[in-house]
Amino acid sequence: MRTRLPLYGVLVLLLLAFLAPLLWALSGSFKPRGDIFAYPPRLIPDPFTLDNYQRLFSGQPFWRWFLMSTVVALAATAVSVFVCALAGYGFAKFRFAGRKLLFGVMFSSLSIPFAVILVPLFVMLVKTGLGSPWFALIVPWVAPAFGIFMMQQYIVQSIPDSVLEAARIDGAGEFGIFRTIVLPLLRPALGALAVWQFLQSYNSFLWPLVLVSDSSQYTLPLGLQTLFVSEQRQYDLVLAGAVIAVVPAVALFVLLRKQLLEGLSTGAVKG
Amino acid sequence: MTTAIAGPPRSTGDRADEADTARRPKSSWAPYLFISPFYLLYILFMLVPIVVSLWLSLTEWVGLGTPHWVGLRNYRLLATDISFHRALGNTAVFVLVAVCVVVPLALLIAQALNTRGLRVRDLWRTAYFVPVVVSPILVALIFGLVFDRQFGLANSVLRALFGTGGVDWLGDPSLAKASIALVMLWRWTGYLTVFFLAGLQNVPRELYEAAALDGAGRLRTFSTVTLPALKPVTAFVVVTSFIGAAQIFEEPYLLTGGGPAESTLSVTMFIYRAAFQRQQFGYAAAAAVVLFVLVFGLSRLVNRLLGIGRAS
Numbered sequence: 337m338r339t340r341l342p343l344y345g346v347l348v349l350l351l352l353a354f355l356a357p358l359l360w361a362l363s364g365s366f367k368p369r370g371d372i373f374a375y376p377p378r379l380i381p382d383p384f385t386l387d388n389y390q391r392l393f394s395g396q397p398f399w400r401w402f403l404m405s406t407v408v409a410l411a412a413t414a415v416s417v418f419v420c421a422l423a424g425y426g427f428a429k430f431r432f433a434g435r436k437l438l439f440g441v442m443f444s445s446l447s448i449p450f451a452v453i454l455v456p457l458f459v460m461l462v463k464t465g466l467g468s469p470w471f472a473l474i475v476p477w478v479a480p481a482f483g484i485f486m487m488q489q490y491i492v493q494s495i496p497d498s499v500l501e502a503a504r505i506d507g508a509g510e511f512g513i514f515r516t517i518v519l520p521l522l523r524p525a526l527g528a529l530a531v532w533q534f535l536q537s538y539n540s541f542l543w544p545l546v547l548v549s550d551s552s553q554y555t556l557p558l559g560l561q562t563l564f565v566s567e568q569r570q571y572d573l574v575l576a577g578a579v580i581a582v583v584p585a586v587a588l589f590v591l592l593r594k595q596l597l598e599g600l601s602t603g604a605v606k607g
Numbered sequence: 608m609t610t611a612i613a614g615p616p617r618s619t620g621d622r623a624d625e626a627d628t629a630r631r632p633k634s635s636w637a638p639y640l641f642i643s644p645f646y647l648l649y650i651l652f653m654l655v656p657i658v659v660s661l662w663l664s665l666t667e668w669v670g671l672g673t674p675h676w677v678g679l680r681n682y683r684l685l686a687t688d689i690s691f692h693r694a695l696g697n698t699a700v701f702v703l704v705a706v707c708v709v710v711p712l713a714l715l716i717a718q719a720l721n722t723r724g725l726r727v728r729d730l731w732r733t734a735y736f737v738p739v740v741v742s743p744i745l746v747a748l749i750f751g752l753v754f755d756r757q758f759g760l761a762n763s764v765l766r767a768l769f770g771t772g773g774v775d776w777l778g779d780p781s782l783a784k785a786s787i788a789l790v791m792l793w794r795w796t797g798y799l800t801v802f803f804l805a806g807l808q809n810v811p812r813e814l815y816e817a818a819a820l821d822g823a824g825r826l827r828t829f830s831t832v833t834l835p836a837l838k839p840v841t842a843f844v845v846v847t848s849f850i851g852a853a854q855i856f857e858e859p860y861l862l863t864g865g866g867p868a869e870s871t872l873s874v875t876m877f878i879y880r881a882a883f884q885r886q887q888f889g890y891a892a893a894a895a896v897v898l899f900v901l902v903f904g905l906s907r908l909v910n911r912l913l914g915i916g917r918a919s
Contacts, residue, residue, distance in 0.1 A: 343719060350716065351734050354797060358741065360760055361749045373758030376767060419644045426641030438642065445653055447846075447906040449854045451875040452899040455882050455891050456659035457652065463670070479648035510637040539742030541857050542875070546883055557744040561861070564748055571752060578745045589740045593733050601805030604843035 358582075365389070365575040372571055388576035398577060400552070401559035406584065408470065408555065409538040412477040416533050417526055419479055424487025425518050429500060445481045450542070458546055469553050473544060477537045483529050489603040490525040491518070528599025531592045535585055556581050657899070663892035670886050681893035691894060693869045694877040697784065698853060701873065704788040705795065705852035710844055713796050717803030718833075732804060735797030743794070747861035750790050751777075754862070780870035783863050787871050790858050795851065799844050806840030807833070842913035846906050853902045874898050 359379065364372045365388055366381040392398050427439055453476075461472040495518060503513045519526070541557045548554060554562070560577045563570045589596065664681055666674035685691050720731055738746065753760045754776035766772035776786045810833065818828045834841075856875040859865050865872035865880070872880075874894065882891035 340722075340724075343722060343725075347719060347731055351731070354735055354738060354793065357749050357753055357760065357793070358737070361745075361752070364752070372752075373755070377760060377763050419648065423642045423645040426638045430638035430641070432635065432638040435638070438646070442645065442649070444903070444907065445649065447850055447903045447910075448653065448657070449850070449875070449895075449898055449902050451854060451856070451878045452660060452895045453653060453656035454878065455888060455895060456656035456663060458882070459659065459663070459888070460656065475652055479645050479652065484645060510640075514641070535740060539744075541742070541744045542879070546879070557742055560748065561744060564751070564861070574748050575752075578748055582741055582745055585740045585742065586737065589737070590733070593736070594729075597732060597736065597801050598805070601802050601840075604802045604840050605805045605809050 361575050362579055364571075365579045367572075369572040372575070388572045389580075392573050392576045392580075396559065396563070396573065396577075397552070397554075398559065398580075401554050401556045402580070404553060405538055405556040405581075408473045409534050412474045412537040413530050413533040415474070415478045416480055416483060417530050420483035420487045420529060421519065421522060421526060422514070423484045425491055425514055427484070427488045428491035429495070429497070442481050442484055446485075450476070454542070454546060457543075462547065469548055469550070472547050473555070474537070476540070476543055477533060480533065480536075483533065485603050486529055486599060487522070487525060490522065490599070493602070494525075495521050524595045525599050525602075527592050528595040531588050531596050532600070534588060538585060660892045660895050660899075663889050664896045666889040666892075668888040670882075670888050674889065677889065681890050682897075684890065685893055685897060690869055690872065691874075691877060694872045694874045694894075697859075697870065697872055698855065698874045700784060701788060701791060701855050702849055702852040705791060705848040706845055708788075709792055709795050710799060710841075710848055712792070713799035713844070714803050714837075714841075716796065716800045717807055718829075720800070720804050721807040732801065735800055737797065738794045739798040741794075743857035744861060746790060746794055747857050750786075750793075750858075751862055754786055777863050778867055780867050783867060783871050787855075787858050787862060790862070791852065791855065795848065799848060802840050802844050803837065806837045810836040838913070842909070846909050846913075849909070850902060850906055853898070 360377065363379050363381050366384050366386070367374075368383065368385050368387065371378075371381070371383075423442070427435070427442075457472075457476070461475065499517060499521075500513055503517055508516070539557065540555075541561075544555045544558050545561075548558060551562075556577075560574055560581065563574045563577065663674065665676060665678055667677045667680070668674035716735065719725075720728055725731075756762070756773065756775050756778065759776070761776060762772040762774055765774060775782065777783050814832045814836065815828065818832050823831065854875050855873045856879065859871040859873050859876055860879070863871045865876050875898070878891045878894045878898070881887045881894060
């Protein structure tokens with residue numbers, strides 16, 4: 337144990353470095369405006385106040401931003417997880433003409449920077465008036481190659497062909513097999529992918545920034561940004577909003593962290 | 608990536624039969640139906656935009672009226688645009704930091720977390736991952752406060768430790784770049800650690816035992832056992848962080864606005880600025896095409912060299 341002491345020391349220091357800014361923000365959200373920057377910084381707020389939160393809720397359409405983000409993220413997650421499960425299964429359990437090529441095309445879309453489709457997507461969805469902001473906010477997250485890859489890897493590793501074959505002998509249809517056998521077995525991976533997708537959409541900033549001009553349709557990051565860039569830099573409100581915004585994300589993560597962390601690394605490890 | 612499904616038929620009797628029948632489902636159109644939703648969306652929201660981008664890059668367009676065909680003029684302008692050169696250079700610095708600092712640091716941390724008998728490994732792993740979960744705008748907001756010149760946490764800590772403060776983190780060109788890199792480091796190290804840790808836990812223990820029997824020291828074991836076993840993970844991590852860092856936007860946009868003196872302007876910010884602040888849609892599209900060629904080309908090259916992303 338004695339030899340381990342330095343190791344734990346380093347790990348704790350790192351832990352502090354990783355979490356200190358977040359804890360500082362958390363404690364700041366409960367401090368009166370004047371105390372946030374007090375020196376020396378104090379972790380436990382004294383006096384402790386909920387005033388920042390109250391003013392956030394009374395003076396800002398905070399719940400609307402929150403709802404907008406959450407609903408959009410849930411919709412994007414539902415669609416993309418289903419699409420990924422379907423395609424992941426297709427690639428994992430069938431051999432068909434063009435499989436290699438199609439897989440390569442799918443996989444290579446991982447290397448396409450979002451900035452490349454930013455301008456044309458904006459032109460297509462806004463300039464032509466085709467998409468409502470709701471639809472447009474969801475669009476960039478519906479077909480992630482990363483998710484398909486994750487599903488494909490998981491299916492290959494954990495769903496034996498014999499199970500599918502048995503179902504086929506019993507006369508089950510292909511989609512029936514997918515629905516009644518594959519999807520239930522895929523549950524842990526679906527959970528992991530769902531968390532990841534939710535976070536991607538919920539945390540997205542650049543696309544909503546470009547897309548949404550009407551303040552009644554702001555997502556949470558956009559709304560918080562307006563508090564931050566306004567003339568009087570409302571740090572107190574920003575911190576309170578930041579704390580609330582991070583709650584669903586961290587809660588989801590803590591709840592499903594095992595699946596998520598293992599799901600994320602499935603593909604990378606096997607190489 | 609894997610050989611389990613698409614490899615050649617196995618020679619052993621019953622396993623081969625089993626695999627063979629499973630590979631021949633009754634309907635040959637089924638796999639295409641399964642993958643078609645993805646390709647439909649892919650074509651609509653990926654392929655079509657890329658083609659549109661290519662076409663827009665050959666036009667001059669303010670976002671209203673009809674785009675005006677200008678041929679390669681946007682590209683010629685980019686070639687002499689100092690701002691674009693700065694954006695490319697800054698982005699290259701961020702990519703280098705990601706690949707040469709963040710990746711090795713993540714490997715080191717993973718190595719530490721992989722120590723045998725380490726307690727509450729899951730807790731460490733979870734805690735280090737938390738910054739990834741926090742939205743980039745919150746990260747930027749919080750670090751905006753951390754780096755505040757007068758009152759920020761960074762200067763407070765400096766003052767407490769060394770009695771000096773007042774460092775202008777975001778106001779000095781090279782410090783601003785370093786600050787952005789620091790935020791990147793904070794945000795992504797834990798994420799990459801997860802991959803390395805998973806890779807390390809997959810290295811067969813016998814390999815380490817064999818190395819120990821041969822009397823190999825720590826460094827030797829690391830270079831002859833650990834590193835080769837980690838090759839696929841490393842490849843994945845390097846490509847992922849390359850692509851991620853090449854697209855950096857939120858941190859410079861929110862923390863520094865690309866400044867001071869464009870010292871933190873990234874390519875994505877350049878594209879955003881051209882299109883949505885200056886209404887130069889054609890010019891922005893041309894910059895996007897350049898970014899696409901660079902990122903796609905380089906990551907494909909690395910993929911090919913390291914052999915990731917194959918279906919079989």
